[in-house]
Amino acid sequence: MAELIQGVSWAGVISGAIGAFLLGWLWYSPKLFGPKWAEGVGVQMGDANEMPKAAMFFQLLGLFLVSWLVGVTAVSDALLTIILAVVGFSVMGYAGGLFRKNSAYARGVDAGYWVASVVVMVICQGIF
Structure with a gap:
């Protein structure tokens, strides 16, 4: 159990999670990929008053x-492990999009977000 908390940069973990959340806000916004992504997954984009609070809580x-996993792998000099994990989770997410019959664009946006999020998390670990 100690390996999960000992030496972990909590500033890096928290800033990585918040940074990735804010990236998602921009990533899925009308300014970037949001409208075409929403069309590809069969949902309608709403305004700020209609934000799905439970979904946002679980996303965070x-x-x-x-981000904690990134922190643990950084402490144990195993950052390549997180690359393997991200690739694996992105492929699984892509497969889930295929099952849901999401568009190729939407699947790519989702996979790209995961890769970009972990890049943010790794950078935050490097800074803090």
Whole structure:
């Protein structure tokens, strides 16, 4: 259990999770990939008053956990492990999009977000 907390940069973990969350806000916004992504997954984009609060909470929780994983791999000099994990999770997410019959564009946007999020997390670990 100690390997999960000992030496982990909590500033890096928290800033990585928040940075990745903010990246997602921009990534899926009308300014970037949002409208075409929403069309590809069969949802309608709403305004800020219609934000799915539960989904956003679990997104932030999940990002925190992944950022923590990045922190643990950074401490143990195993950052290549996180690359393997991100590739694996991105492929699984892509496969899930295929099952849901999401468009190729939407699947690519989702996979790209995961890769970009982990890059943010790794950078935050390097800074803090």
